[in-house]
Amino acid sequence: MAGADVLFIGEIHDNPHHHVRQAELTAAAAPAALVFEMLTPEQARAATPELMGDADALGAALGWAETGWPDFSMYAPIFAVAPDARVYGAAIPREAARAAMGEGVVAWFGGDEAARFGLDAPLAEAEQARREAVQLAAHCDALPGEMLPVMVEIQRLRDAALARAAAAALAETGGPVVVITGNGHARLDEGAPVYLARALPDATIRSYGQAEDGRLDGRFDATGDSPAVERDDPCAAFAARPTE
Known part of the structure; x- marks a missing residue:
């Protein structure tokens, strides 16, 4: 991770082990700026x-x-x-996200800025379908089909917002910049680093992902692993609903 202009450090939000590692990596990076999702x-x-x-x-x-x-x-x-x-x-509150979907994410983000970060570029058909399937699974197969493209767009919007905040932090402080975010946003293959690299092709961008019991999706420069924490099944409420 040494030498990064911008270092993304992923997490599973409720895993305390991941936050301990984030603090360790942040201390080692000695950042001039911290960006928080x-x-x-x-x-x-x-x-x-x-x-x-x-x-x-x-x-x-x-x-x-x-x-x-x-x-x-x-x-x-x-x-x-x-x-x-x-x-x-870099957080986009729910009300702002709803406004963005109503206005269109490119217009809401700013047309020139959307082009700068690549937010205006549509996903390939197969990639769009894959991401919609991921969103459906993440929401316990309970989302109506028409909501899936919306959820994909919101995820992309949040990635671009993180990238824009990181770019501003680097420009204003000179870096290094540490970005604290969920693993999904830290992915090199589809997360915020993709949008940042589009805007700042000469920047050195690194990403660290954190697994639980060896399970981690996506591509990162380096990864760590921690024990999973006990948590309730988020889909249990859907499973318990009576069927008609």
Whole structure:
């Protein structure tokens, strides 16, 4: 991972082992900037240098408890090991995502910006179908067919937003930049690094993915593995519904 201008570090959001490794890699990278999938740009501006090592005060300033992400205690060490880093947010709230789908993601993102990051380029038919199948499985086979292209577009929009935040962070701080995000967004074959490489072809981009019990989809420069955590079956509620 050494020498990266931008380093994406993936995670499964509720796995505490993954956040420990993120903090270790962030400390080693000594980033000038941190980009978080979990924060909006407005929230990120609340992460001032004097708060970076105070987990309680920082969590409160960010309004983390209201975000729906796992407990801030898992993320706080990442901020603490980079106390001088400038913090950026790339989250697109649900209301904004709905607005983007209504307006069209290219128009909402900005036509020139969409072209710069490649968001305006349609996926090949086979790739579109594959991603729709992934979304269907991820949503317990419970999404209506007409929603699948929408979910794929939202995923691509979030990838492009992460890439744009990383590009801004690199331009404004000189880097290195560490991006904290889910494994799916950190993938070199389809995630945010694809969009960033389109916009910054000369940047050195690296990605680290984190598996659970050896299971990890996608391509990364390097990977780590941790034990899976116990969690409820997200599809159990659908299975329990009575059929007509």
